[in-house]
Amino acid sequence: NAGVTQTPKFQVLKTGQSMTLQCAQDMNHNSMYWYRQDPGMGLRLIYYSASEGTTDKGEVPNGYNVSRLNKREFSLRLESAAPSQTSVYFCASSDPYTTEQYFGPGTRLTVT
Amino acid sequence: GQQLNQSPQSMFIQEGEDVSMNCTSSSIFNTWLWYKQDPGEGPVLLIALYKAGELTSNGRLTAQFGITRKDSFLNISASIPSDVGIYFCAGPLLNTGGFKTIFGAGTRLFVKA
Numbered sequence: 001n002a003g004v005t006q007t008p009k010f011q012v013l014k015t016g017q018s019m020t021l022q023c024a025q026d027m028n029h030n031s032m033y034w035y036r037q038d039p040g041m042g043l044r045l046i047y048y049s050a051s052e053g054t055t056d057k058g059e060v061p062n063g064y065n066v067s068r069l070n071k072r073e074f075s076l077r078l079e080s081a082a083p084s085q086t087s088v089y090f091c092a093s094s095d096p097y098t099t100e101q102y103f104g105p106g107t108r109l110t111v112t
Numbered sequence: 113g114q115q116l117n118q119s120p121q122s123m124f125i126q127e128g129e130d131v132s133m134n135c136t137s138s139s140i141f142n143t144w145l146w147y148k149q150d151p152g153e154g155p156v157l158l159i160a161l162y163k164a165g166e167l168t169s170n171g172r173l174t175a176q177f178g179i180t181r182k183d184s185f186l187n188i189s190a191s192i193p194s195d196v197g198i199y200f201c202a203g204p205l206l207n208t209g210g211f212k213t214i215f216g217a218g219t220r221l222f223v224k225a
Contacts, residue, residue: 004154031211040121042200042217043155050211058212090154099143099204099211103154 002026004104006091012110013081021076021107023091031094032074033058033101034066036087043090049074081111116201118216126224131188133219135201144184145202145213146175155200159186191223 004025013019025032030051035043035058045058049068063085065077074093078085088108092101118135125131135144143162147155159170161177161184168175172189184201198218204211 033213035215040217043215045212045214048212059214092154094211098160099213100145100157100160101202101213103156105154106152 004091004093004102006089006104006107008107009105010108012112013078014112015082017081018077018079019081020078021089021091021109022073023075023104024073025091025093025102026072027093027095027102028071029093029095029102030071032068033092033094034064034074034076035090035092036060036085037090037106038087046076046089081109083111085109086111116203116214116216118199118201118219120219121217122220122222124222124224125191127191127193129191131191131195131221132185133187133199134183134185135216136183137203138182139203139205140181141203141205142181143204144175144177145204146173146184146186147200147202147215149198149200149218151197158199188221191221193223193225196221196223 007022033048034046044060047066049055052071067075088106090106091104094101146158149155159175164181165179166177174187176185200218201216202213204213
């Protein structure tokens with residue numbers, strides 16, 4: 001039981017490049033989330049998916065797209081990376097009845 | 113939008129000391145969650161509180177759900193070096209798309225052996 005896994009762990013992009021961050025969970029959770037963490041800012045919600053087939057914007061969705069591929073997988077795409085997107089990205093999942101979220105280890109992204 | 117205000121922002125303490133931190137909001141929450149993030153890792157849930165006035169312990173950690181439902185407190189007794197990390201409070205908000213959880217900015221704890 002791996003919990004929540006994220007790939008890659010580290011990534012460096014040039015401005016304008018695109019990439020997809022992958023997230024998978026094996027806890028049979030319905031809800032999945034993408035957050036970004038900047039120094040001193042805590043965690044800010046980018047997008048979330050309450051269940052398979054649905055996605056909704058969070059607090060900071062601009063510049064990102066998401067895909068809930070199936071119940072296990074939720075990906076985050078940067079179409080044209082910008083230096084302001086340099087951050088640590090966390091994926092999380094939860095059972096909707098408890099709201100307790102379980103986090104992956106994070107992807108550290110640098111955009112130059 | 114809704115905000116969770118955590119204080120203090122950081123704490124520097126000696127091993128063995130007790131620690132107190134809190135989280136306040138102008139909004140009412142029905143659930144309060146406390147997470148810890150070790151350096152280089154994702155946050156891990158420590159304690160979940162579901163009822164106003166509730167006091168819950170997890171080892172040396174004790175958390176309370178404020179009676180007004182607008183605040184919560186976390187205490188750590190007899191701190192040890194592995195308590196170092198960032199402690200986040202969080203509160204889930206229900207909307208049409210499901211639960212959205214907002215997080216405080218965190219309290220950074222440094223423990224000197």
